[in-house]
Amino acid sequence: QIIRVFPELTALENLLVVTTNDYAQARERAQELLRFVKLEGLAGEYAGNLSYGQQKLVEFIRVLMTDPELILLDEPAAGVNRTLLNDLLDAVRQLRDRGKTVLLVEHDMKVVMGLCETVFVLDHGEKLAEGPPGVIQTDERVIEAYFGR
Numbered sequence: 001q002i003i004r005v006f007p008e009l010t011a012l013e014n015l016l017v018v019t020t021n022d023y024a025q026a027r028e029r030a031q032e033l034l035r036f037v038k039l040e041g042l043a044g045e046y047a048g049n050l051s052y053g054q055q056k057l058v059e060f061i062r063v064l065m066t067d068p069e070l071i072l073l074d075e076p077a078a079g080v081n082r083t084l085l086n087d088l089l090d091a092v093r094q095l096r097d098r099g100k101t102v103l104l105v106e107h108d109m110k111v112v113m114g115l116c117e118t119v120f121v122l123d124h125g126e127k128l129a130e131g132p133p134g135v136i137q138t139d140e141r142v143i144e145a146y147f148g149r
Contacts, residue, residue: 003055007048011039011058014047018065026065033061036094038087053084060088070101077108089115113137121145 005014015030016023034040037057042050047058056076063071073092077085092115096102106112112119113133121129121136123145129136136142 003052003059005047005050005055005058005062007046009047010044011047011050011054012043014058015062015065018062029065030061033064036064037061037091051081051084053080056080057084057088060091064095068100070103071095072103072105074105075107076104077106077111085111 006017009017011034012027012030015033016026019026019029021029031040031043034043037060039054039057039061042054047055050058056079060073060076071092076088076092080088089111092102092104096115096117104112104116113136116133119129119131119133119136120127121139121142128145129139129142131139
């Protein structure tokens, strides 16, 4: 939930700090990822000057520089405007469709239900329910725990 960009580095430089690859290859990959989340026009902008949502996107694609199989996202929707959130969610969908595993912790149920194939619902640290979004939305235990009756 806490953004950890390097404010004194550009968006592009923030991506390059995590790689040990050939500089030219790493730079090409970084520019590709900036395009992936529609931030290519901000590559030379200092990260500290970017909006909160833009910083979140930079942090997200910095993780992708290493081409991980598992991507952990903690509250990606928190504090992000709808346009940037849609860009992030589109990127996550594309990654999921390419076979990447995404573990999402999120309180925005519209985001969860629109993005996830399988949903785990926790209530006070205990697993309450597990299943596809359609099943979770009608689960009486989930409704009781989160909406009361």
